[in-house]
Each structure stands twice: as structure tokens, then as C-alpha cells.
Amino acid sequence: MFLVAxxxxxxxxxxxxxxxxxxxxxxxxxxxxxxxxxxxxxLTGYSGQVSFGHAALVLASAYLTAVLSQQYGFPLWGxxxxxxxxxxxxxxxxxxxxxxxxxxxxxxxATFGLMLAFPQILKLNVLTQWTQxxxxxxxxxxxxxxxxxxxxxxxxxxxxxxxxxxxxxxxxFLNLTRxxxxxxxxxxxxxxxxxxxxxxxxxxxxxxxxxVSSLYAGxxxxxxxxVQGFVSPDSLGLIDxxxxxxxxxxxxxxxVLGSIVGALFLTFQSEAISALAGFVPGANNLRNVFYGxxxxxxxxxxxxxxxxxxxxPLWPKLRGWNLGRLWSSRS
Amino acid sequence: xxxxxxxxxxxxxxxLAVMFLGTACVEGVGEFPAPVEEAPVPGVTDxxxxxxxxxxxxxxxxxxxxxxxxxNAYFEYVNETKxxxxxxxxxxxxxxxxxxxxKTVDLVRKLxxxxxxxxxVNGFGTPTHLQVVDYLQENGVPDLFVATGATxxxxxxxxxxxxxxxxxxxxxxxxxxxxxxxxxxxxxKLGLMSQNDDFxxxxxxxxxxxxxxxxxxxxxxxxxxxxxxxxxxxxxxxxAGVDVIxxxxxxxxxxxxxxxxxxxxxxxxxxVLSLVSANELTVLLAGPEVIEGTVSLxxxxxxxxxxxxxxxxxxxxxxxxxxxxxxxxxxxxGQYIGxxxxxxxxxxxxxxxxxxxxxxxxxITDFWCSICLGPVNTSPTDHDPxxxxxxxxxxxxxxxxxxxxxxxxxxxxxDMMVEDLTR
Numbered sequence: 001m002f003l004v005a006x007x008x009x010x011x012x013x014x015x016x017x018x019x020x021x022x023x024x025x026x027x028x029x030x031x032x033x034x035x036x037x038x039x040x041x042x043l044t045g046y047s048g049q050v051s052f053g054h055a056a057l058v059l060a061s062a063y064l065t066a067v068l069s070q071q072y073g074f075p076l077w078g079x080x081x082x083x084x085x086x087x088x089x090x091x092x093x094x095x096x097x098x099x100x101x102x103x104x105x106x107x108x109x110a111t112f113g114l115m116l117a118f119p120q121i122l123k124l125n126v127l128t129q130w131t132q133x134x135x136x137x138x139x140x141x142x143x144x145x146x147x148x149x150x151x152x153x154x155x156x157x158x159x160x161x162x163x164x165x166x167x168x169x170x171x172x173f174l175n176l177t178r179x180x181x182x183x184x185x186x187x188x189x190x191x192x193x194x195x196x197x198x199x200x201x202x203x204x205x206x207x208x209x210x211x212v213s214s215l216y217a218g219x220x221x222x223x224x225x226x227v228q229g230f231v232s233p234d235s236l237g238l239i240d241x242x243x244x245x246x247x248x249x250x251x252x253x254x255x256v257l258g259s260i261v262g263a264l265f266l267t268f269q270s271e272a273i274s275a276l277a278g279f280v281p282g283a284n285n286l287r288n289v290f291y292g293x294x295x296x297x298x299x300x301x302x303x304x305x306x307x308x309x310x311x312x313p314l315w316p317k318l319r320g321w322n323l324g325r326l327w328s329s330r331s
Numbered sequence: 332x333x334x335x336x337x338x339x340x341x342x343x344x345x346x347l348a349v350m351f352l353g354t355a356c357v358e359g360v361g362e363f364p365a366p367v368e369e370a371p372v373p374g375v376t377d378x379x380x381x382x383x384x385x386x387x388x389x390x391x392x393x394x395x396x397x398x399x400x401x402x403n404a405y406f407e408y409v410n411e412t413k414x415x416x417x418x419x420x421x422x423x424x425x426x427x428x429x430x431x432x433x434k435t436v437d438l439v440r441k442l443x444x445x446x447x448x449x450x451x452v453n454g455f456g457t458p459t460h461l462q463v464v465d466y467l468q469e470n471g472v473p474d475l476f477v478a479t480g481a482t483x484x485x486x487x488x489x490x491x492x493x494x495x496x497x498x499x500x501x502x503x504x505x506x507x508x509x510x511x512x513x514x515x516x517x518x519x520k521l522g523l524m525s526q527n528d529d530f531x532x533x534x535x536x537x538x539x540x541x542x543x544x545x546x547x548x549x550x551x552x553x554x555x556x557x558x559x560x561x562x563x564x565x566x567x568x569x570x571a572g573v574d575v576i577x578x579x580x581x582x583x584x585x586x587x588x589x590x591x592x593x594x595x596x597x598x599x600x601x602x603v604l605s606l607v608s609a610n611e612l613t614v615l616l617a618g619p620e621v622i623e624g625t626v627s628l629x630x631x632x633x634x635x636x637x638x639x640x641x642x643x644x645x646x647x648x649x650x651x652x653x654x655x656x657x658x659x660x661x662x663x664x665g666q667y668i669g670x671x672x673x674x675x676x677x678x679x680x681x682x683x684x685x686x687x688x689x690x691x692x693x694x695i696t697d698f699w700c701s702i703c704l705g706p707v708n709t710s711p712t713d714h715d716p717x718x719x720x721x722x723x724x725x726x727x728x729x730x731x732x733x734x735x736x737x738x739x740x741x742x743x744x745x746d747m748m749v750e751d752l753t754r
Contacts, residue, residue: 022444029437120555123527134458134528135483138465228436230465234458234528235432238557239390270434271441274426287389287429 024159025227026267031162032223033247034263038173038256039216040244045253046177047209048189050104053095053111055241056118057214061087061221062231063122066137067130069225076142077161080222084215091214096207103192115238122233136232139225162223169216174256176212185209186254246291250298252305261306374449375419375683380676382406383424383448385438385463386455386478390429391556392581394612394661395455398478399425401665402453402672404652409673416676419683424448432462439463443472450475450688453497453668457481457530468493473688475675476668476716480504480607482533482744485715488693495692495714497668501530501579501605502744503718504628505537507737508603510749511626511722512538512575513545516601521546522573524564524588526580527553533744534579534605541749542577549573554580560587565596575601582608586616593621603627609723609730610660619728627730630720631667632702634659635729641701663702670700671707671716705736713741719752 036058043049061083068079095114099107122131131137144157152160176182184205187195196202225231247265252258273287302309374381386399406421415421424446426438435456442448450473454460457479464484467474468491476497477484485496512521521542525531531553539548550571552564561580565588568576576592578585585608592598602625609627611634634657636642642658645666649658658666676683678691693714698707707716719738723730739751 022441025440025444026437029433116555116557120527134532136461224433228433228462230462232432232458232461234556235462237431239429239431240433267437270427270429270437274438287427 024155028155028159028162028227030263030267031159031166032220032227033266034166034259035169035216035220035223036244037248037251037259037262037266038169039213039220041248041251041253041255041259041262042173042177042185042216043209043213044245045248045255045258046182046189047185047206049099049206049209050108050245051111051213052108052238052241052245053114053118054213054217054244055236055238056111056115057087057091057217058221058224058240059118059122059231059233059236060090061218062225062235063131063137065222065225066139066231070137070139071130076139076226080219080226083222084218087218087221088211088215091217092207092211095214096210097203099210100203100206112238115241119233119237131233134233136230136235137225139229139231142226142229158227162227165219165223169219170256173216177256181205181208189254246295248305250294250305252302252307255305255307257307257310258305372449372684373443373447378415378419379422380416380419380683381422381424381446381448382450382452382672383426383439383442383446384451384453384455385426385428385435385442385459386453387430387459388425388427390431392430392456394582395478396427397659397661398453398455398665398668400653401649401658401662402669404648404662405666405669405673407652408648409669416673417679417681417683419676421672421676423452428456428459430456430459432459435459435462436466439466443467443470448472449683450685452476452672453478455479457483457528460484464491464494471685473685473692475688475692476671478668479530480533481529483529485713486744488712488714492689492711495709495716497671497716498606498664499628499630499717499720500715500744501533502537502540503715503739503742503747504605504720505534505539505577505579506541506739506747506749507537507628507719507722507752508577508605508626509538509541509543510752511541512577512603513542516575517545519546519574520549520572522550522552522568522571522576522600523548524552524554524561524568524576524578524580526584527555530607531579535577537747538577538579540747543749546575554584556581558584560584560591562587562591562595564588565591565598569596569598569600573600575603577603578608579605580608582610582612582616584608586613589625590617590621601626606630606720609725614728619725622725622728625725627723628720629723629730629732630704630717631660631663632704633729634663645702667700667702670702671695671698674698674700674707704732705738708740710741712743715744718742 040054043051064083064086065079068074068082069076102110123134142154142158144152184200187198187200188205192202247262248258250265251262273290298305384399386396387393388396403423406423409415410420424442426442428435428438451467452475455478460477474494476495478497480498480501482500482502484494485500523535525535550568550573552567554561554564561584578588585604589602592600604625604627606628613622632639632642645658645663649655649662674695675688675692679687693709693711695707695709704721705719709716718740721732721736722734723732735754737752737754739747742751
């Protein structure tokens with residue numbers, strides 16, 4: 001109900017007091033971040049591999065979508081799907097497979113390198129005819145298809161597309177993590193040796209986790225371009241990669257609810273701190289202190305993230321209709 | 332486990348119900364009369380006009396936050412001493428994007444759609460502002476005096492009528508400095524150093540046009556914003572035997588380059604640098620002896636000219652309204668923006684509209700702000716308020732003007748050539 005009616009709530013007498021048109025955009029970005037963080041959580045929370053390069057994957061897919069749709073005349077949605085698939089393959093083959101040999105900090109360092117290198121690659125002169133160099137690529141305004149044009153404006157349409165994509169991908173994600181493959185990922189995280197003992201093909205599943213994670217990053221990236229209408233080599237950087245990690249740790253590793261909380265965090269953090277600055281003078285200048293402090297607080301107080309906190313004491317009662325299970329990582 | 336068949340039925344049924352209800356709600360919307368009358372012009376009431384900006388209060392370039400704070404201080408000064416502009420006080424909303432483009436989009440949309448600002452003023456940063464410039468165009472929000480010299484803002488005012496530059500654009504600045512290099516060091520070898528983005532690329536375009544074939548360019552080095560220092564780039568230019576270096580970098584980066592050349596290599600190569608790094612921060616980081624003799628461009632009075640009544644007044648303003656010690660290059664720039672906005676609002680008159688503000692901002696002729704070294708001129712085909720300045724040379728930790736005012740008034744950056752310069 002909330003999902004479908006959301007873009008219109010701001011026109012209702014009651015809701016317009018606190019919901020602006022701006023919230024539609026907020027909710028759309030939430031869907032984009034949710035996709036990215038689901039992928040990130042699959043990699044880090046479920047299969048135990050740490051990546052600092054996720055923003056590079058998102059950026060790569062955003063670029064691919066931009067080039068395909070703006071220069072080669074692909075329809076936007078086709079371009080997003082294609083970019084998502086391409087990013088998945090790239091993530092699987094060029095990062096996942098080499099990364100099989102890398103563990104823990106070494107993988108983090110390798111992906112860190114990817115993140116540093118990628119914006120520079122986008123600025124290379126030989127690629128300028130596709131990437132437009134540092135100036136980036138502009139997208140047009142997205143209009144809803146004809147028959148919906150009377151009811152929805154561009155941003156509401158964008159919201160539905162992004163949100164339904166996020167919902168579908170979340171359901172698929174839940175199914176994946178409940179499956180044999182999902183259990184293999186979790187086994188990998190807990191102990192590679194143990195997983196191997198149980199017959200899990202460790203290299204195959206490690207690479208696969210990277211591939212699936214890249215698919216989510218890729219679709220998120222394609223939507224990122226569609227929603228923002230612009231992408232440049234500096235649109236996403238190392239800082240954003242780190243924020244993705246911070247967001248899933250605060251939200252909760254190894255659970256879908258964790259990704260949702262993380263996406264909420266990414267969507268509203270800057271605004272929340274701006275609002276805080278209204279009460280606490282100087283809060284605006286201590287932004288990163290707040291992130292650091294909340295990260296430490298979450299790790300100390302709720303080792304399983306905010307999601308873990310909510311799942312333990314409150315949710316067992318609802319287990320009757322399986323909701324608690326739906327959200328937690330262990331089956 | 333996967334969702335069981337029964338659960339799926341529930342999910343599908345639920346979604347259908349939700350969609351139906353949603354549609355019903357949508358249709359219902361039309362029946363409610365709009366309970367609050369929209370203000371005819373966003374951000375404008377009888378006694379107030381709301382402006383906003385995005386800047387870096389935190390993040391890698393947080394030092395520039397002083398600009399927005401100085402603009403705010405100037406607006407407070409105008410509100411208190413002149414009762415605002417045309418009977419309206421100015422409210423200035425500052426949002427911190429930490430130099431992260433996705434956050435800029437969030438915050439600018441919030442400013443426009445939630446806080447309903449009348450105009451965006453002095454958005455800070457090229458990568459950050461690039462992410463929102465088209466959004467502001469499409470929504471007809473005036474995008475006044477962006478805080479970078481990227482040619483992107485001013486190269487095509489007809490395609491982007493809402494956006495205005497503020498500092499001399501980097502191509503024009505590069506031409507003036509390049510011509511200085513051509514006149515001072517003819518026949519020698521030139522090395523180029525630039526940041527690997529359009530800040531650096533625009534500057535190097537200008538330098539090349541200004542230098543022409545007077546010097547051989549024997550080395551070209553680039554660096555990234557996140558690089559820690561530029562020592563290796565300087566080493567390579569040293570090895571290539573260059574005689575003079577033109578550099579487009581931030582104060583932090585320029586300081587590492589000039590220190591490495593002077594202190595580690597004992598190399599007294601002349602540096603010609605963008606005005607972006609010709610400020611107090613560079614002096615602080617590199618030390619006054621190290622930067623002695625470096626050449627740049629200036630278009631505003633300097634903070635050290637305390638005998639000038641207008642600069643003295645600026646220091647007073649910083650003390651009274653910003654709680655600071657003294658003004659500097661950045662706060663002076665903030666006041667310049669404040670005065671430009673005040674002038675634009677004044678020209679737009681009492682009946683404020685966004686179109687009216689744009690018309691006012693592009694009809695400024697021969698306006699001298701109190702700390703300007705040259706006149707501000709704009710037109711519908713010229714959204715670049717200041718096009719030129721004086722050459723400055725570092726002496727005892729201060730960049731001192733020499734020579735005449737050099738401008739290329741009214742020329743678009745794409746067409747700018749040495750021949751268009753006037754003195």
C-alpha cells in the first residue's frame with residue numbers, strides 16, 4: 001500500500017504537512033541503494049569477502065548504461081538490463097575468479113586498487129569518444145510510457161520502476177539465500193576448510209558470489225544513471241565504497257533487513273546530520289565523527305547490526321507466520 | 332527455504348489489493364481541493380527571500396567552507412544594516428555535501444523541492460555541481476555564480492540560461508598566464524602539471540593557447556585529487572630538463588610540488604599557477620620563502636591590503652558576522668559573491684520572479700563590487716561576470732599585483748584566443 005501510493009501521499013491533506021515531492025526522489029534513491037547494498041551484503045555478509053571496489057562496479061554499470069542509451073540508441077530499460085548482465089560477467093570473470101586466490105585483507109586491497117584505478121581509466125583520452133572524459137554523460141528526463149503518462153509524471157514513474165525492481169530483486173535474493181547456493185555461501189564465510197569438507201566447491205562459489213553481487217551492483221548502477229540523469233568519473237568514489245561497507249555493517253551483515261536499514265542510512269544520513277546541526281551547533285562539521293561513532297556504537301552494542309537487534313527481541317512472536325525467518329540469514 | 336505456494340498466494344493477493352487501493356487513492360486525489368495555496372514564486376514572501384547552496388563543510392576540500400560562511404555573513408550584514416534588498420531580508424541555507432556528487436543531488440533536490448529556495452547561489456565544486464546543473468536547468472531554478480571556473484558553466488549560455496560563473500574561467504585564466512610565459516621565457520622548455528579532470532584540462536587548454544609556439548612543451552604530468560603529493564611528477568619534469576612549470580592544482584598539491592622542487596631538488600624553476608592555489612593556505616603549507624617569485628592571477632583585492640578602506644571593512648565584517656579573526660582570500664571571494672547576489676536581487680526589483688532574476692543577473696554592466704579590481708559585466712551571451720585580472724607575483728608570502736588589467740570581456744571560453752585580450 002505504502003509502496004504504491006507513496007508518490008501521491010504528498011498531495012493528501014494530512015501527509016503534505018511533512019512529505020514533499022522531494023520524498024519521492026528520496027524513496028527512489030533508497031531503492032537504488034538497496035540494490036547495491038543487497039549485492040554488497042551477499043558478498044560480505046553472506047560469503048565473507050570484503051570489497052572496497054563496489055562503487056567502481058556501480059560506476060562501470062552506470063557508464064555502460066549511459067553509453068548504450070545515449071550514444072547507441074538502446075532503450076533505457078534494455079540498457080540497464082544489459083549493463084547489469086555485463087557487470088555481473090565482468091565481476092565474475094575478471095574480479096571473482098582472480099579473487100579466489102585472495103583472502104581477507106588481500107582481497108580488500110585488490111578491490112581498493114580497482115576503485116582507485118577505475119575513475120582514471122574513464123578519463124583516458126582514448127576512451128573520450130565514449131566516456132566524454134571528466135565532463136561525464138547526461139541523460140534525458142525519463143517519461144512514463146504513453147498510457148501511464150496521464151497519471152504519473154517522470155519522477156513517479158522512475159520511483160515505480162526502481163522500487164519494483166528492488167522488490168523483485170529482494171524476493172529473488174531471499175530465495176537465493178535460502179537455497180543450496182545460499183547455504184554454500186554462508187558455509188564459506190564461516191570456514192572455508194569446513195565448507196570444503198562438506199563438499200562445497202570453494203573457488204566456484206567464491207567467484208559466483210562475486211558475480212551475483214556484481215549483478216546487483218550493475219542493476220543498481222544502471223538505475224543510478226537513470227535516476228540521477230548524469231554520470232561522471234567522479235560521481236562515485238572510494239568514499240562511497242567505504243560508505244557502502246559502513247552502511248551494511250550498521251544495518252546488519254548477513255540479513256536482508258540489514259541491507260534495508262543500510263539503504264535507509266545512505267538515503268537519509270546527510271539530511272539527518274543537517275537536521276541535527278539545528279540543535280547541536282557544529283554538528284555539521286563533525287559529520288565523519290558521527291559516522292565513526294555510530295559505527296563503533298553499533299559494533300559494540302549490536303554486533304549483528306541494527307537489523308540483528310530488531311530480529312532478536314521483537315520478532316520471535318511473529319515467527320508464527322514466518323516473517324522472522326524471512327529476514328534472518330540462518331534458515 | 333523458498334516461499335511456499337500458500338505464501339506466494341498471499342503475496343500476490345496483497346500486491347493486487349495494494350495496487351487497487353493505490354489506484355483508488357490516486358483517483359480520489361483530484362476531489363480534494365488543494366488545502367494550501369502555493370506561493371506564486373518559491374522562496375519569496377513579502378519580507379523574505381530564501382536562497383541556498385551546497386558546499387563542503389566536511390570532506391577533502393572542507394577548507395572552502397569559509398566561502399559559504401562568508402556569503403552568509405555578508406547577507407546578515409545586508410539584512411541588519413540595509414534591511415535586506417528591496418524590503419526583503421535574505422535567508423541563506425547551507426547544505427554540506429562533503430564533496431560527494433550523489434549527496435549533492437540529494438541535498439540540492441531537498442533545497443529546491445522541500446525548502447523551496449528561490450535560487451541556488453555559489454554551488455561549490457566541479458564534480459559535485461556537474462551532477463545537478465541540468466536538474467536546475469530543467470526545473471528553471473536560477474543557478475547563480477557557481478564557485479568554480481569550469482568553462483562548462485559559461486561556454487553556452489543559450490543552452491544553459493540558468494547558470495552563471497563567478498571566477499575567471501580556467502581557459503581565460505590559462506591564456507593570460509600562458510601569454511605571460513610566452514613573453515617572459517621565449518624559446519625555453521615548458522612543463523605542464525594539472526589535475527586529471529576538467530579543472531586541469533581547461534587550464535591546460537588555456538595555457539597552450541596563450542603560449543602558442545613560443546616555448547617547447549617537453550613534459551606533461553597529471554595527478555588525481557586523492558594523490559598525497561606531486562613529488563614524482565616534479566621529478567619527471569626535472570629529468571626532462573624543463574625551464575618553467577605551469578601548474579593547475581589545489582593549494583595542498585601545489586604546496587607539495589613547489590616544496591619538493593625547492594627544498595629536495597634545490598631547483599629554482601619558475602612556477603606559474605592557477606589562482607585557485609594562490610592564497611593564504613598555500614603560504615601556510617609551503618612557507619613564504621618557498622613560494623617567492625611564483626606568478627598567478629588576481630581579480631579581487633587581497634586580504635593583506637589593510638590600508639584599503641574596503642578591505643578593512645571586510646575584516647570588520649568577518650569579525651562581526653562570522654566570529655572569525657580576519658578575512659582571507661576565501662572570505663573576500665564570499666563577500667564578492669554576496670555583493671553580486673545583492674546587486675542581482677536589487678536589479679530584479681520588488682516583484683521577484685525566477686525569470687526576472689535571470690534577466691537581472693545577465694544585465695549587469697560596469698558594476699564594481701567594493702573589493703573588485705575590475706568591472707563586472709554580463710549579458711544574455713556572457714554569463715562570466717569577471718573575465719580577467721592582474722598578474723600577481725609572490726613577494727614575502729603575498730601575491731602582489733604587477734602590470735595592467737588584462738581582460739577578454741564578452742568572449743566565450745571556446746573562442747578565446749590571445750588576440751581577444753585587451754589591456
